[in-house]
Amino acid sequence: MSQEILRVDDCNVIAVDWGSNGGSMFPYTQATANTQIVGAIVAQMIAFLMQETGNSAISYHLIGHSLGSHTMGYAGMRVPGLGRITGLDPAEPYFQGTEPMIRLDPTDAELVDIIHSDGGFFFTSLGYGMYDPTGHLDFYPNGGIEMPGCDEGLTHYIDMNGGIYEGGREYVACNHLKAIAYFHDSINSVCPMMAYPCRDYDRFEDGHCLDCGQGGCAQMGYHADRYKPAPGVTNLKYYLDTAARSPTCLYHYQIMITLGTDSDAQELDGFLHLSFVTQTGTVTEYYKLTEDPIKLQPGNSYLYFLKLPTDLGNLQRVRFLWDYDWSIANPTTWFIFSKPKIWMDQIQVLAGESQNRMSFCAFNNYFVEDVSTDLRLC
Incomplete structure (x- = not known):
């Protein structure tokens, strides 16, 4: 993803590793608590870079997956005027239904865009991601719960990923990981990954919502910043469908x-x-x-x-x-x-x-x- 971003933009990309020291590992309750610490460290680094270089908070774009989405939200809370946060299927357990200050929310950056890919309720369908809208722009590819290509058996994922660990991981978390794949595809895709405002996914699937109208459509993924809504407008819901394999964009x-x-x-x-x-x-x-x-x-x-x-x-x-x-x-x-x-x-x-x-x-x-x-x- 870093290389794809560098192909399209003149920028610096910094990856935050909080896994090799066990910070994002089990038990999940501890990893959840660690998001606040890591978010504070990211904010401290941004403050240091702003002081040393003179650049502004608006020039920063933070991207996080699952718990990392809320981690970036905690960073945004500490950096007034932060430019953008992209949440890739923000984690649901201990975050869904909580107060905005506890999770990623639209006040954490000037633009918060979300891709929901595993929004089933955790205790009934093992959905790892949030379904509730939590940004300025909330994208629900394929309805935001079940993703194409995630219905294969365990042996398929082991063969595709070259091992039991990686294959088993993708088998269990395939829907949850699709948000990363969609964002990755969107960076340099020739297809715009256009998404459409609609009341719900059933109405979208019936074909009623392809007219962008006055509300306008929006691109899901890296280029969503072109569709930043007016001040005070949040939780705009957009729908689109994707293919099972990369390139995932459909017309x-x-x-x-x-x-x-x-x-x-x-x-x-x-x-x-x-x-x-x-x-x-x-x-x-x-x-x-x-x-x-x-x-x-x-x-x-x-x-x-x-x-x-x-x-x-x-x-x-x-x-x-x-x-x-x-x-x-x-x-x-x-x-x-x-x-x-x-x-x-x-x-x-x-x-x-x-x-x-x-x-x-x-x-x-x-x-x-x-x-x-x-x-x-x-």
Whole structure:
């Protein structure tokens, strides 16, 4: 992480080691108490550097994981005007639900940004991290509790990490460690790791929150300082999805499909598929929008959410395909003398990262089942 930061910024990076002397080791209760001591020592070092160099507190950015997040909070309490603290999944046991002075909170720096990756309650799901918002900007990748790539068996982690100790550590704390991986990826990623303000993760997953609107979106990770909120605004919650492996950044797309109407149109059950044709002529695979058949009602609109590893950029066309869902045991679903058809009005695509809105019109034409049809920009 130090090397990645030095690639992108002209700065000095100092690592605080409080583990080799046992300060961050078991018992956890002692490590928790030690955070206050280490925080005071970090603050003392910053005061010394400011006195010797003449630089200001605003130029310091403290980064801590788990207990280290609260350690940096204790340092910030002692350094008025500290620039920024990034908390990577701040530890939950003995900190969640406590008074702000006991844990990392927005008063500890001019900007406090948090990545929550293991926010399940410790005593029921062994979640090591806090779920409650505790910064100016609180990011909840994948909902902040269960992370992609953390559902493998123990032998997988041992093989991946070359040993029982490191493998076992990642197996037990995989979700908790993902906050570090996401921050690391964000430093020099070509993908912006854009996150979206939303009421909760369920609503985000339904595709309702990709419009940045007046509240604005924010980048998770190293570049979150570009989105510092107005004075006094805290606990802004943002959501995004990530991939299971590095590079973990994904691009988010909201798809709105509006069916047309016709005197011959009827309600049918089916599956929806969509492919994209970019401005460069690249054609993507077909993405299945519905795992289960849905009722396709004339005139209705259907909202879907796609997360892709690549930026599609501007689109010139979309390709639409639908499959009719029929049952051999139900004669009312049979089409004997004709193929089932639905009528289409338009398909709208909102690219979350660019906020580019694109509409593709079908002009209320019918689409035959299992026949791919192109829609152009309108």
